[in-house]
Amino acid sequence: MEELLQLYHNYTEGEPVSCEPIKGSGSNRAYFRLTARDNTSLIGVVGTSVEENHAFIYLSRHFREKGLPVPEVLAVSDDERCYLQTDLGSVSLFDALRSGREAGGEYDARACELLCRVMALLPRMQVEGAEGLDFTQCYPQPEMDATNVMFDLNYFKYCFLKPSGVDFHEMKLETDFRRMADDLTRNNGTTFLYRDFQARNVMLDDKGNPWFIDFQGGRRGALHYDVASFLWQASARYPERLQQELIEVYLTSLQRYMEVDKQEFNRQLQLWVLFRLLQVLGAYGFRGYFERKKHFLESIPPAIDSLRKLLDEDECPYPYLREVLTRLTEALAPASQKQTDGPAAPSKYDGKGPLKVRIFSFSYKKGIPEDESGNGGGYVFDCRSTHNPGRYEPYKKLTGLDEPVIRFLEEDGEILTFLESVYRLADAHVERYMQRGFTDLMFSFGCTGGQHRSVYSAQHLAERLHRKYGIEVVVCHREQGITTILRS
Numbered sequence: 001m002e003e004l005l006q007l008y009h010n011y012t013e014g015e016p017v018s019c020e021p022i023k024g025s026g027s028n029r030a031y032f033r034l035t036a037r038d039n040t041s042l043i044g045v046v047g048t049s050v051e052e053n054h055a056f057i058y059l060s061r062h063f064r065e066k067g068l069p070v071p072e073v074l075a076v077s078d079d080e081r082c083y084l085q086t087d088l089g090s091v092s093l094f095d096a097l098r099s100g101r102e103a104g105g106e107y108d109a110r111a112c113e114l115l116c117r118v119m120a121l122l123p124r125m126q127v128e129g130a131e132g133l134d135f136t137q138c139y140p141q142p143e144m145d146a147t148n149v150m151f152d153l154n155y156f157k158y159c160f161l162k163p164s165g166v167d168f169h170e171m172k173l174e175t176d177f178r179r180m181a182d183d184l185t186r187n188n189g190t191t192f193l194y195r196d197f198q199a200r201n202v203m204l205d206d207k208g209n210p211w212f213i214d215f216q217g218g219r220r221g222a223l224h225y226d227v228a229s230f231l232w233q234a235s236a237r238y239p240e241r242l243q244q245e246l247i248e249v250y251l252t253s254l255q256r257y258m259e260v261d262k263q264e265f266n267r268q269l270q271l272w273v274l275f276r277l278l279q280v281l282g283a284y285g286f287r288g289y290f291e292r293k294k295h296f297l298e299s300i301p302p303a304i305d306s307l308r309k310l311l312d313e314d315e316c317p318y319p320y321l322r323e324v325l326t327r328l329t330e331a332l333a334p335a336s337q338k339q340t341d342g343p344a345a346p347s348k349y350d351g352k353g354p355l356k357v358r359i360f361s362f363s364y365k366k367g368i369p370e371d372e373s374g375n376g377g378g379y380v381f382d383c384r385s386t387h388n389p390g391r392y393e394p395y396k397k398l399t400g401l402d403e404p405v406i407r408f409l410e411e412d413g414e415i416l417t418f419l420e421s422v423y424r425l426a427d428a429h430v431e432r433y434m435q436r437g438f439t440d441l442m443f444s445f446g447c448t449g450g451q452h453r454s455v456y457s458a459q460h461l462a463e464r465l466h467r468k469y470g471i472e473v474v475v476c477h478r479e480q481g482i483t484t485i486l487r488s
Contacts, residue, residue: 001046003046003077003081003082004032004044004045004046004077004082005019007044007075007076007077007082007083007084008034008042008044008075008084010075011042011074011075011084012036012042014036014037016034016035016036017035017036017037018033018034018035019032019033019034019035019044020032020033020035020394021392022043022411023387023408023411023412023413028047028048028049028052029045029046029047029048029049029052029053030045030046030047031043031044031045032044032045032046033087034084041087042074042084042085042086042087043071043084043085043086043087043088044082044083044084045082045083045084045085046081046082047081047082048081049139050079050080050081051139051140052139052216052217053080053081053082053083053216054080054137054139055137055138055139055216055217055218056073056215056216057073057076057080057083058134058137059133059137059138059215059216059218060072060073060085060215061073062129062132062133063125063129063215066128066129066131068124068125068128068129068212069121069209069210069211069212070211070212070213070215071085071086071088071211071213072085072086073085074086088203088205088211088213089203089204089205089206090407090411091203091204092199092200092201092202092203092204092411093114093115093118093199093200093202093203093204093210094198094199094200094202094413094416095204095410095411096111096114096204097111097114097115097199097236098410098416099111101235101236101237101416101420102423102460102464103468104237104427105236105237105238105239105242107238107242112242112245114204114208114210115242115246116245116246116249117210118202118210118230119227119230119246119247119249119250119253120249120250120252120253121210121212121253122194122197122226122227122230122250122253123223123250123253123254123256123257124253125192125194125212125215126191126192126193126194126223126226127191127192127254127257127258128257129192130190130191130192130220133192135219135220138218138219138220139216139217141219142219142220143188143219143220143221144185144188144193144195144219144220144221144222144225145185145188146178146181146182146184146185148185149180149181149184149185149275150177150178150181152275152278152279152282153177153180153181153275153278153279154177155279155282155283155286156278156279156281156282156285157173157177157282158282159282159283159285159286159289159290160281160282160284160285160286160289161324161328163285163289163290164328164331164332165331166324166327166328166331167327168324169320172320173320173321173324175320176318176319176320176321177321179318180271180274180275180318180321183271184222184271184272184275185221185222187222188220188221188222189220189222189223190220191220191221191222191223192218192219192220192221193218193219193220193221193222193223193225193226194212194215194218194225194226194229195215195217195218195219195221195225195226195229196214196215196217196218196229197226197229197230198229198230198233199230199233199236200214200413201213201214201215222268222272223254224265224268224269224271224272225272225276227247227250227269227272228269228272228273228275228276229276231243231246231247232273232276232277232306234280234299234302234303234305234306235299235302235417235420237302247266247269251265270310270315271315271317273310273315274307274310274315274316277303277306277307277310278307280299280303281300281303281304281307283296284296284297284299284300284303285300288300293385294385294418295385295386295414295417295418298417298418298420298421299417299420300332301332301421301424302420304328304329304332304333307325307328307329308329308333311325311326311329354439354471354472354488355430355433355434355438355439355440355441355471355472356439356440356441356471356472356473356474357430357441357442357443357462357465357471357472357473357474358373358378358440358441358442358443358473358474358475358476359442359443359444359445359458359461359462359465359473359474359475359476360442360443360444360445360458360475360476360477360478361400361444361445361446361447361450361454361455361457361458361459361476361477361478361479361480362444362445362446362450362454362478362479363446363447363448363449363450363451363454363478363479364382364384364446364447364448364450365448365449366450366478366479368380368444368446369442369444369476369478371442373439373440373442377438377440377441377442378441378442378443378444379425379426379429379442379443379444380444380445380446381422381443381444381445381446381457382446382447383415383418383445383446383447383453383454383457384446384447384448384453385414385418386409386412386414386415386418386453387409387412387414387415388447388448388452388453389405389408389409389452389453390448390449390451390452392408395408395452398452399451399452399455399477399480400451400452400453400454400455400456400457400458400459401455401456401459401477401480401482405452405456406456409452409453409456415453415456415457418457419457419460419461422457422461423461423464426443426461426464426465427468429441430465430469430471431469434469434471443458443461444458445457445458445461449479450477450478450479450480451479451480455477455480458475458476458477459475459477462475462484462486463486466486470488471488472485472486472487472488473485473486474486
């Protein structure tokens with residue numbers, strides 16, 4: 001940290017009035033917003049991997065020379081362990097798309113326009129960015145080759161498939177993996193593969209213009225990878241119609257640089273989508289099954305749903321791999337999909353009246369809120385697995401209703417992943433209760449002090465359910481003494 005502050009001093013000839021940590025993406029780099037007295041700010045980066053830092057610095061300078069929308073590296077320490085770059089603000093494309101995700105993939109016109117702009121820009125990064133680029137500067141390797149693909153496929157096998165308990169023949173699966181690796185890397189061409197192209201890595205400036213970050217893992221590779229990575233990100237829930245529209249926008253932009261056989265492109269794209277799903281399931285398995293990180297475990301069901309849909313559309317050309325993946329999706333199907341009994345008999349509680357939902361935030365130190373309805377139905381969610389803004393001095397006197405805390409939690413992202421699973425569960429429960437005429441449902445969110453994470457979660461679920469279903473929602477932030485009724 002001292003080295004970063006010294007670099008800032010050398011570059012600006014001054015001292016920052018604040019140095020605010022920014023939650024990174026889980027890499028070995030730490031980010032800080034360094035603000036001067038005139039409120040101008042720079043982003044300071046401290047990274048333990050010099051090779052990775054070097055790759056980012058080289059790629060950023062190369063892309064800037066090409067006029068591409070990436071941050072400018074302003075100063076670098078002699079050992080390349082820290083550097084300064086331009087501050088692109090705090091709003092990512094992921095943030096801007098939040099309402100669409102929360103609505104289950106119902107993106108409004110502004111969100112669709114942003115997505116189209118980003119997809120139209122991607123070919124510039126891939127094609128113009130590759131012109132004159134020295135791929136030997138890329139980290140950890142210059143090209144996405146068959147060995148790289150096999151590494152990711154085996155990551156899926158050992159970190160997800162084996163822990164799932166699904167039986168398989170090791171050599172038969174290995175044969176299909178090798179065929180897949182050869183097919184994917186047969187025509188890498190000379191284009192730049194971003195590698196981590198996702199909504200979190202696209203920043204929006206105050207005019208709404210997209211800027212690309214976190215491309216240090218890029219290398220030479222097939223164009224399709226980035227399209228698959230972006231459009232089939234499980235948490236985004238892009239509807240098929242929107243996916244196809246964005247592919248068309250991408251191909252129209254790509255045709256400025258090369259001839260494109262759309263049918264062949266889409267055939268190859270589906271193979272990359274399959275690979276990308278296996279790749280992310282490997283990551284979810286390791287982070288979830290082995291490291292026991294809740295938000296990765298919660299990401300598994302939507303990824304399995306995407307894999308199931310791909311298999312239903314006959315998009316796996318490897319017979320034994322298809323057989324194994326089919327058994328895997330069946331083994332991990334929700335209990336509701338495995339139900340073989342006839343329709344349930346009516347309950348005496350059916351058809352009583354309109355549903356009212358009560359939502360609480362609370363501190364575990366003071367106990368879980370009581371159910372005053374007498375039904376005993378609902379859920380208690382523990383928010384303490386997510387990053388706590390209360391650990392940092394600027395947020396200690398604020399709550400999850402205040403904009404700085406909201407911005408902290410959403411930039412961090414853990415609370416969003418946590419709530420994605422909550423929303424799916426809540427939606428299903430509310431819809432079923434409305435169908436059956438149940439009158440009471442209760443959700444409670446707890447954290448350490450009942451001030452930040454639980455308040456944010458309770459408020460956002462309340463607003464979502466009221467907006468989506470038009471039902472009466474009572475939200476009570478118990479430790480803050482705040483109760484609000486959102487009437488039907």
